Amino acid sequence: MSIRVKDLVFSxxxxxxxxxxxxxxxxxxxxxxxxxxxxKTTFLKCLGAVLSIPKNAVMIDGQDLAxxxxxxxxxxxxxVPQEQDSAFNYSVGDFVLMGRAxxxxxxxxxxxxxxxxxxxxxxxxxxxxxxxxxxxxxxSGERRLVLIARxxxxxxxxxLMDEPTTFLDPKHETEVLNLVRKLAGERKKTILVAxxxxxxxxxxxxxxxxxxxxKIVASGPPAEIFEARxxxxxxxxxIRVIDWDGRKVxxx
Amino acid sequence: MSGQANSRQKILxxxxxxxPFILFLFSLAIGTYDISPGKVIRTIASVWHPHSRxxxxxxxRDILFRIRIPRLLLAMAIGAALSVSGASLQALFKNPLVNxxxxxxxxxxxxxxxxxxxxxxxxxxPQIAAFFFALLAVxxxxxxSGRTESHFISLLLTGIIVTAFFSALLSLVEFFASPxxxxxxxxxxxxxxxxxxxxxxxxxxxLIGVGLSVLLLLRWRLNVLSLSDEEARSLGIHxxxxxLLVIGAATLVTAAGTSVVGIIGWIGFxxxxxxxxxxxxxxxxxxxxSAVMGASVMLVAxxxxxxxxxxEIPIGIFTxxxxxxxxxxxxxxxxxxxx
Amino acid sequence: MFFTVLSLGLFPDSxxxxxxxxxxxxxxxxxxxxxxxxxxILSLQPEITRLLLxxxxxxxxxxxxxxxxxxxxxxxxxHPAGADLPVVSQPDGSVNKEMIARLAPDLIFLSPTEQxxxxxxxRSLGIPVAALASMGxxxxxxxxxxxxGRLVGKEERARELVxxxxxKVRVISETIGALExxxxxxxxxxxxxxxxxxxxxxxxVTVAGGQNVADRLLPSRLGTASAVINLEQIIKWNPDVIxxxxxxxxxxxxxxxxxxLADRRLGSVRAIKDRQVHYTLGFWYWWDPAGxxxxxxxxxxxxxxxxxSALDLGREGEAIYEKFYGRTGIFRALMKILEFDxxxxx
Numbered sequence: 001m002s003i004r005v006k007d008l009v010f011s012x013x014x015x016x017x018x019x020x021x022x023x024x025x026x027x028x029x030x031x032x033x034x035x036x037x038x039x040k041t042t043f044l045k046c047l048g049a050v051l052s053i054p055k056n057a058v059m060i061d062g063q064d065l066a067x068x069x070x071x072x073x074x075x076x077x078x079x080v081p082q083e084q085d086s087a088f089n090y091s092v093g094d095f096v097l098m099g100r101a102x103x104x105x106x107x108x109x110x111x112x113x114x115x116x117x118x119x120x121x122x123x124x125x126x127x128x129x130x131x132x133x134x135x136x137x138x139x140s141g142e143r144r145l146v147l148i149a150r151x152x153x154x155x156x157x158x159x160l161m162d163e164p165t166t167f168l169d170p171k172h173e174t175e176v177l178n179l180v181r182k183l184a185g186e187r188k189k190t191i192l193v194a195x196x197x198x199x200x201x202x203x204x205x206x207x208x209x210x211x212x213x214x215k216i217v218a219s220g221p222p223a224e225i226f227e228a229r230x231x232x233x234x235x236x237x238x239i240r241v242i243d244w245d246g247r248k249v250x251x252x
Numbered sequence: 253m254s255g256q257a258n259s260r261q262k263i264l265x266x267x268x269x270x271x272p273f274i275l276f277l278f279s280l281a282i283g284t285y286d287i288s289p290g291k292v293i294r295t296i297a298s299v300w301h302p303h304s305r306x307x308x309x310x311x312x313r314d315i316l317f318r319i320r321i322p323r324l325l326l327a328m329a330i331g332a333a334l335s336v337s338g339a340s341l342q343a344l345f346k347n348p349l350v351n352x353x354x355x356x357x358x359x360x361x362x363x364x365x366x367x368x369x370x371x372x373x374x375x376x377x378p379q380i381a382a383f384f385f386a387l388l389a390v391x392x393x394x395x396x397s398g399r400t401e402s403h404f405i406s407l408l409l410t411g412i413i414v415t416a417f418f419s420a421l422l423s424l425v426e427f428f429a430s431p432x433x434x435x436x437x438x439x440x441x442x443x444x445x446x447x448x449x450x451x452x453x454x455x456x457x458x459l460i461g462v463g464l465s466v467l468l469l470l471r472w473r474l475n476v477l478s479l480s481d482e483e484a485r486s487l488g489i490h491x492x493x494x495x496l497l498v499i500g501a502a503t504l505v506t507a508a509g510t511s512v513v514g515i516i517g518w519i520g521f522x523x524x525x526x527x528x529x530x531x532x533x534x535x536x537x538x539x540x541x542s543a544v545m546g547a548s549v550m551l552v553a554x555x556x557x558x559x560x561x562x563x564e565i566p567i568g569i570f571t572x573x574x575x576x577x578x579x580x581x582x583x584x585x586x587x588x589x590x591x
Numbered sequence: 592m593f594f595t596v597l598s599l600g601l602f603p604d605s606x607x608x609x610x611x612x613x614x615x616x617x618x619x620x621x622x623x624x625x626x627x628x629x630x631x632i633l634s635l636q637p638e639i640t641r642l643l644l645x646x647x648x649x650x651x652x653x654x655x656x657x658x659x660x661x662x663x664x665x666x667x668x669x670h671p672a673g674a675d676l677p678v679v680s681q682p683d684g685s686v687n688k689e690m691i692a693r694l695a696p697d698l699i700f701l702s703p704t705e706q707x708x709x710x711x712x713x714r715s716l717g718i719p720v721a722a723l724a725s726m727g728x729x730x731x732x733x734x735x736x737x738x739x740g741r742l743v744g745k746e747e748r749a750r751e752l753v754x755x756x757x758x759k760v761r762v763i764s765e766t767i768g769a770l771e772x773x774x775x776x777x778x779x780x781x782x783x784x785x786x787x788x789x790x791x792x793x794x795x796v797t798v799a800g801g802q803n804v805a806d807r808l809l810p811s812r813l814g815t816a817s818a819v820i821n822l823e824q825i826i827k828w829n830p831d832v833i834x835x836x837x838x839x840x841x842x843x844x845x846x847x848x849x850x851x852l853a854d855r856r857l858g859s860v861r862a863i864k865d866r867q868v869h870y871t872l873g874f875w876y877w878w879d880p881a882g883x884x885x886x887x888x889x890x891x892x893x894x895x896x897x898x899x900s901a902l903d904l905g906r907e908g909e910a911i912y913e914k915f916y917g918r919t920g921i922f923r924a925l926m927k928i929l930e931f932d933x934x935x936x937x
Contacts, residue, residue, distance in 0.1 A: 050482045074488025081483060087346040088478055088533040101476045102488030106497070107469040109536070154487065284823040311826050311859035318856040319822055374845070427683055432784060432843035434682075446787060446821060449856070562808070562824040564787060 001026040001061060001076075001157045001190050003047070008057040010046050017042045017214040024207075026157075026190045029180060031205035033195055035235055038211040040194035041082070044160045047192065048079035060158070074102030078151035082162040084143060086135065092146055093131035096121055099153030114153075121152035125179060141172030148179065159183065161193045165200065173197070177204045202226050202248045210234050222248075264530060268541060271548040272328055279324050279551055282559040285315050292316065323448040325457065327554045327567075328547035330445075330513055331523075333460045333505035335546025338520025339527070339538050340467050340502045343474040344495060345407065348528070351520035352506045355407075356414035358517060360389025361503075361510035363418040363425070366437060370429045377455050382507040389414050390503055445513055445554055446564045456508040463505035464543060470498060471539035478535070516568045519546055522576070615738075617722045618703040621710070625719045626697050629742045633696035635680050635705070637663060638724060638877035642736055644670050645752060645880055645915040648743035653694040656680040658876045664838070664928050665879065669916045691716055698742070702877065704816060724877045726816055727792035729760065732878055752880070755914060759884050760798055763891050766898050767800040775802040776894045779830035779862070782873050784845045786854075788819050790874070795883055796834075799890035804828040826860055832893070833862040837870030841930045869893065870931060881915040885922065889934055905935040 003024040010017040017039045024030055032040050045051045047058055049065050058065040060076055068076070078099070086095075099121065100114040110118075122128040125145040135143065144164050151159055161180070165173040181204060183189045195201045201208060202222045210218040210225075212234050218225050226248055231239040240251040281289045294303070295312040303309050338351040345355075352358055364385030365378035372381075397410040426434060467474075476484055477494060485491055509516075527541045553570040615623045634640040635656040643649055649670050654677040659666045667674050677694060680686045684705050691699070696718060701709055703722040713720045723738075725731035733753050740749020778801045780789050789805045796803045805828075808818050835846050848868045857863050872879075872886045885908045892899040908922035926935050 045482070048486050050486050070485065070490045071488040074486065077486075079482075079486035081480070081486075084483075086479060087348065088343075088528075090475065090533055094475065094534050098476045098479065098487060101473070101484075104472075106473050106494055109472050150487075284821055285827045311829075314856050314859050315823055315826060423683070427681075430843065432839050432845070446819075558821060558823075562820050562827075564819040564821045 002059075003158065003190065004059040005047070006057060006059070007054070008046055009054060010042060010051060012042070015039065015042070015214060017046065019043065019216055022216060022219070024190060024192060027184060027188050028206035029184045029191045029193065029204060030207040030209060031193050031195050031201040032209045032211055033198060033201045033234075034211035037213075038234075039214040040211055041162050042214075043211065044079065044162050044192060044194055048077050048160045049073055050079055071102045074154060074156065076156055077158040077160060078154040078156040080147050080151045080159065080161040080164060082164075082166065084135075084147055089134045089136045091132055091134050092122070092127065092138070093118065095135055095146060096149045096153050099150040102154060117155060118149075118153045121149040122146075124152055125149045141168050141175070144168065144172070144176055145179070148176070152183075157188075158190045159192070161191065163194050163196055166196055173200065180204065198226075198231070198250045199248065261531065265537075265541075268530075268544055268548075272544055272551065275548055275551040275555075276324055276328070279555050280316060280320055282555045283315065283320060284558065284562050285311065287312055287315065318450070322450050322453050323445055323554065324551065326445055326448040326453055326512065327550040329453075329457055329460045330509045330516065331519060331546035331548070331550025332464060332543035333509045333546075334516065334519040335523035335527075335542040336464055336467050336539055337502035337505050339524035339535070339542045340470070340474060340498050341520075342524055343478040343535055344498050344502075346478050346480070347407070348525065349521070350407070351517075352502065353515070353517040353520065354411040354415070355393050356389035356411050356418060357386045357503055357506045358510055358515045359415040359418035359422070361386040361507040362515050363422045364507070365511040366422055366425050369437060370425055370433050377511075379455050379459060379508050379511040382511040383504055385418070386503045386507040386510075387500070389418060390499055392417075394499075444564060444566050445557075448512070452512045456512045459508035460505045463501040463508070466497065466501040467505075468539055468543070470494075470501075471535045474498070474535040474539065513567070516571060518568070518571050519549065523549060615721055617709075618724060618726065619709065619722045621722065623713075623719050623721055625721060625742070627742075628744060629697040631694070631696040631698075632742070633679060633691060633694060633699045633718075635686065636700040636702045636724065636877065637666075637875070638702075638732075638879075639700040639735065639739060640666070641879050642739050643743070644673075646736075646740055646743060646745040646748050647917075648739075648745055649673065651743050652676055653696050654679045654690070657682055663875065664925055665921060668921060668924055669918060686712065688712070688715060691718070724816075727790050727794060727874075729756075729794045729798065729883075732880060732883070733757070736880065752915065756880065756884060759911070760887070763798060763887060767891060767895055768898075770800055772802070775800055776831040776867075777802050777804050777828065777861075778832045778834060778894075779804050779825055779828060780834050780836070780871075780873070781846050781851070782836040783817065784836065784839060784843075785819075786846055786851070787822060787825075788817055790817050792816070795871075795887040795890055799887050799894050801832065801890060801894045804830050822856060826857065829860055830862050831865070832867045832869070833860075834869055834871040834873075834890075836873035837929055837931065838872050838875040840928065869933060870929070872929075881912045881921075882925070884911050908935075 005019050005022040008017065008019040015037070032043065034040055042051065046053050049058070053066050055066045056064050065073065097110055097114065097118040100110055100117060103114065104110065119128065119131070122131060125148055127142060127145055127149065130138065130142065135146065138146065148161070148164065164176050168176065177200060180191055180193060184191050184206075205222050207219060208222040208225060209216055210230065217234060218230055226241065228239050228241045231241065231250065237252065242249050242251060280292045281287060287295070291312055295309050295316055298309060298313070334352065341352060341355065342348050342350045361382040364381035364383070367385070368376055368378040368381035392414050393407070393410045396413075397407050426437070429437065473494065476487055476489055477498065479487070481491060523546045524538060524542050527538050527545055531537045531541055549571065553567055557565050557567060557570055612627055613625050615625050617623060630651060631653045632643065632651045633654045634643060634652060637656065637659040640652065640655055640659050643652060649672070652673070655673065657678055657680050660676070660678045677690060679690050679694070699712065699718055699720045701720055701722045702724050704724070709720040709722050723735055725735060733756060736749050736753055740746050778796050780793055780796070780803060782788055782790055791805050791809050793803050805818060805820070808820070833851060835848060835851065848870065851857065851868050852863055852866065862868055871890065872882050885904070888902060888907055889904055892902050892904065905922070908926075909919060912921040913919055
């Protein structure tokens, strides 16, 4: 499943995103980092065609994402938003079930198959026991997992995750990111994650992408590109990177 | 939810589902003209086994078949239509407080029907103009307020403005209408089931049926549509098409109902609330249960009007009198919050 | 239902001892001080306007309402100059206050059922406003006649007309004679272009020897002129006669004789089985004093044909209208406009 970006431009108010040429490796975890307002979320939304994109800007296996039907798109790519604030307090099970919308015509009701897919997704994230509980009762960490479960129920090969670990405590942060790696490894999914935490980005990514002011300024395996000068450039502040127990730690 | 609560829900579901049928039968015996349940049964049976005294039961037959049954059917249809349209719009606009009245749909429909009745006469079905202007109203609200995800206050304000606009237009129609036509508008504007005849029903019932069927089929889809636009899109929903479908169907049933009975404003808001309190927010249950509850509440309200006095009291008053205490009672009992 | 309670007290002017003002209690229970004589009257109540015409006091009118100007069948026939009178009100019930101020009437008449609030008008213009109507009672009509007669200094003429009216009624009553309850045909009045809206009080029916089935509906205290009933009630009453509000022009009638006879919901009702569904004049923004007399005669003949076989309604009608308005051909014109063939066919 190859994702190829070519001349992707998106403007909104004072901000514009410009990615002229980029490819994502399939089966890998690509992490996108950058300061606030760099365009991470916008980029992800464009990649998922959640925002309207120009023709031929995003090609999935040679197919132009912009012209695909919504349902076909949903089966290829799923998008996990950063926050979820539903007006209605659905049960966890019903919520995850919504991920099956791409497989159903507007007038259809979910079938046994769809229920199975939803249950399986909940199993995978370890929250099956919460199926009857309502979303509002869960902690934010658990809610994130439910969002991921819904994306899993979509059964797409590509997952886009927008800052899934923001505001989570370290334990839950690790849980979510471990799940991401598991998905890439076990299920061979192509995962694009926008992250805030640089340390985590280094540890969990196969490919690291730095964004600044709507452009990609650097990309590559973290071991190769993660170094102080690049960071200083992107974040515009004094940064030092040290090795600690085999891990990279960022000191400001 | 434990297994016990589940079986409790099942019982509740069965009770509620059977309510309209029971109420319908019960309501046949209610009315100014005393027809005891026994007489009701005999009169209905006389369709297949002609009665020996046809002249004696003639008033019973006329009343049951030409007055009460069409009126009861209309009451159920309206109740179901307004409740389901309210629930659907709440899902679409991602807000449990939305209803067809504040979006201006009712006012647009009322204006359209009045316009049609005044200038095209009773022969021309007012449902067409009602539907057209109801769509115009909701379209205006959407256009002005931006998107369905707008902050509720801005949606409310826009709805109020559009409602006020169509009310003003309605006053204009009344102003230019001859006093003769105005008299016949009088009842209809009050919001009344008194004029329910098979002729009126012959157009509105099928339209309501079509709209309700569409919304019923879309009931699971409404769950997904109640998520943010971005989420819905990423889940594979063709937003524009499906939103238009929901709005179209909700507007159709509201317009078809308003054309015959005038504006009855409270039902589309309170019934879905009650249903959510009892059955949760999953629209697979909310939609059909709203239809059933709406039909039942309308029947009860109309029974009270018909049973308590010989006067025709506008039903809008009664829907409030029945609906509000019911809501408060349920709220107190379960102490649940729907959000 | 209201009684027309007009309590007239006279306030003598302290200096000259002359009668300057009346204290009047109108149908909205308002006590108004009105001048003893009114030279300029603004009548927004067509019934009062017609009384002024009958009294020969049309010259006191400074302005009229939209209804008598736009919709009345006979106003311009009886009083051609009336077409030029300023029209001060609008169909929605609002009045042009500036115009009223310019016309400077001594007194304004309104209908008690109109929306505009008499007190507000009185306060803002400082002109006494009286809300009067017959409300379906002969006594109300005659009291109005006397009051207006006194106001315009035509007491003599008012007395004459009241006497004429009472005589006609007396003759009808005598011809009918004493009646048992069962001898009075039960009558349902389908008024105001609706099958289910009916006046609770309608004297012509009672005087003509019939019985308005709706007259026990509301206690008289409430004072409403009409009631909206549900359809089943009509079937329950099972009237012998149904009278339709026929003052609506034939093209504009929403409720028609053919319509009711063909209404299958009412098939079991006696009136429909006997085909006793007829047009009557009814209110046309309250009454025309001549019209309501003719109507009573028509109804008397309808209810008790054997007692009124000698009645020539056409001739009687002409005579009554001529008595009130001093012109011939008015009744004939009205019959033509309303296409009341049945009334004059005999």
